Amino acid sequence: MLQVDGYEYERNTTCVTCGHVMDGNRGVGLISHDMEEGDISLLCGWADHTMKDYLLVCLSTVMDRFPADYFPKSLMPGRTVRRESDGSWILEQ
Numbered sequence: 001m002l003q004v005d006g007y008e009y010e011r012n013t014t015c016v017t018c019g020h021v022m023d024g025n026r027g028v029g030l031i032s033h034d035m036e037e038g039d040i041s042l043l044c045g046w047a048d049h050t051m052k053d054y055l056l057v058c059l060s061t062v063m064d065r066f067p068a069d070y071f072p073k074s075l076m077p078g079r080t081v082r083r084e085s086d087g088s089w090i091l092e093q
Contacts, residue, residue, distance in 0.1 A: 011060040013040070018053045020044040021062060028066065028083065035078030045082055 020026040021044050029045030042062045043049075063071070072081055072089040081089040 009040070009059050011058060013059040014056055015039070015059045015062060016041040016043070017055050017057055017062050018043050018049060019055060020046065020053065021065075022055060022057070024065070028062065028070070030080065030082050031072065031075065031089075032080040033075055033077050038077075 016039065017028075021028055021042065026044035026046065028042045030041070030043045032041040032043075034040070040059065042059075075081055075091075080092045082092055083089055
């Protein structure tokens with residue numbers, strides 16, 4: 001089990017990420033948890049994506065690339081947080 005955003009997920013939970021995060025060029029800068037579907041997205045947060053940049057991977061594939069304290073401690077379902085340059089996470093409206 002992995003804890004992300006205050007919720008527990010199986011290591012093989014599918015998540016959406018982008019090639020920028022997976023190739024190590026950018027860190028996770030945007031985390032979104034869909035309340036209706038329960039999906040989680042861990043993206044770089046930049047606006048330069050095309051459809052070919054998005055990937056479906058196991059949550060552990062992304063989580064294992066970063067230290068445990070990199071991610072926010074809690075996020076309510078249906079919310080999105082963005083990582084600031086100082087490492088803090090800001091709730092988006």
